[in-house]
Amino acid sequence: KAGVTQTPRYLIKTRGQQVTLSCSPISGHRSVSWYQQTPGQGLQFLFEYFSETQRNKGNFPGRFSGRQFSNSRSEMNVSTLELGDSALYLCASGDGGSSGRELFFGEGSRLTVL
Amino acid sequence: AQSVAQPEDQVNVAEGNPLTVKCTYSVSGNPYLFWYVQYPNRGLQFLLKYITGDNLVKGSYGFEAEFNKSQTSFHLKKPSALVSDSALYFCAVRDHNNNDMRFGAGTRLTVKP
Numbered sequence: 001k002a003g004v005t006q007t008p009r010y011l012i013k014t015r016g017q018q019v020t021l022s023c024s025p026i027s028g029h030r031s032v033s034w035y036q037q038t039p040g041q042g043l044q045f046l047f048e049y050f051s052e053t054q055r056n057k058g059n060f061p062g063r064f065s066g067r068q069f070s071n072s073r074s075e076m077n078v079s080t081l082e083l084g085d086s087a088l089y090l091c092a093s094g095d096g097g098s099s100g101r102e103l104f105f106g107e108g109s110r111l112t113v114l
Numbered sequence: 115a116q117s118v119a120q121p122e123d124q125v126n127v128a129e130g131n132p133l134t135v136k137c138t139y140s141v142s143g144n145p146y147l148f149w150y151v152q153y154p155n156r157g158l159q160f161l162l163k164y165i166t167g168d169n170l171v172k173g174s175y176g177f178e179a180e181f182n183k184s185q186t187s188f189h190l191k192k193p194s195a196l197v198s199d200s201a202l203y204f205c206a207v208r209d210h211n212n213n214d215m216r217f218g219a220g221t222r223l224t225v226k227p
Contacts, residue, residue, distance in 0.1 A: 004157070033214065042219035043204065056214040090157055092215075099208045100146045100165040103215060105157035 004106035025093030137205030
């Protein structure tokens, strides 16, 4: 069974640009969560999508948005990039059922904003 | 809202010695608790979880964790550390209402030969 796939793995942008990251969850999983990981802040929850609907949302500004498609693939978008957006963005896949089920993580997309 | 605290940024142990990585949590109701490990330039890998039942949970790679409801803790343990256990460890909590999984800040474990 294929794991969680995130693309691209690495990217460099400049301030003011926008970026789109993609996540393909494990086959059969309907939930996709996004996290931002930085050395100082640890893992911060961005949002979760379940069956194409945003189910949970973290405390990030509106520049951060996401969506989920009917095949459960998800994208997140960051507009008007700031230097502080440099981070590893992790996608996590889950079956979306019981809260007791673990999440499965991709290897992340490392974004550098110059 | 649920939250997790990992009070130690760094834990150093000698190979062969027991290790403990600490975690305390806050959640409404009964918690679901998880431990993950992250190796350099990789995503997080699931180690173990507590759902209900026995307070001692066994997981991958010889790790175990003890749930203590009165102390709201879920410490990760291993009887004999390996150099290859050196990594970043995250504790996470989730409530029963399908709210998001919240992670601690992480603890860097270094096992020295």
